[in-house]
Amino acid sequence: MSKKRVLLPYRNPVKVRPYESAVRAAGMEPVSVLTSGSVSLGSAAGLLLLGGTDVNPKHYGAAAHPETDSPDDERDAVELELIHEALENDLPILGICRGLQILNVYHCGTLIQHLPDPKRHDPNMENPGSVAHEVTIEPDTLLAAIAGATVWRVNSRHHQAVDQPGERLSVTARASEDGVVEALERHDKHFVLAVQWHPEDQVGEHPEQLKLFERFRDALL
Secondary structure, rough: OOOOOEEEOOOOOOOOOOHHHHHHHHHEEEEEEEOOOOOOOOOOOOEEOOOOOOOHHHHHHHOOOOOOOOOOOOHHHHHHHHHHHHHHHHEEEEEEOOHHHHHHHOOOOOOEEEEEEEEOOOOOOOOOOOOOOOEEEEEOOHHHHOOOOOOOEEEEOOOOOEEEOOOOOEEEEEEOOOOOOOEEEEOOOOOEEEEEHHHHOOHHHHHHHHHHHHHHHHOOO
8 A cells, every 4th residue: 555645845855854854754756846936735735835945924024133044035935825725625744843833824823933942942953853842732622632641742943833823823832941832733623733843753662652653644634
């Protein structure tokens, strides 16, 4: 039986590798496509949105903060169109880090452009899979069902976060110590889940994080 294909739009060929490994470990076939020109889901059964540079704040009506990355308008445009295509066809979406943020922006949400605690949200951790903090998961949610718990220990590698959640999105996890949004879900679709941490870097040392990818696999039609 052939493996389900998942589209991974990427910008950096080195950084896409941990995502590909996690997808394969969960029994799926990654289809990695550079975010350049015209990109479509094609025969892919789902969409995995990866981490990366900041979403251009123009998409949520804000001026750029001094700490916000230079915009990558081409990547933003490609990913926003892919989100639209996936939602229109009710294909599963799993978002990670930037993936959560651009999913929120697509739904007319806004972002905090720079968090005040750079130590906690360190983008240069020697071990990207090391635990940084705990998240508290809302009960009776998709994420709670996947985790089998209401607290998970996760890594952290971001300086931006959700401010105003987008329309039809529910906040389903927050950082236990400061309330930063850590997960979003859309309950009127087959499978739309996004997390702020990087489970692809944790599946080796913390195999419970593989359950996110396995549940994503199970949702593929």
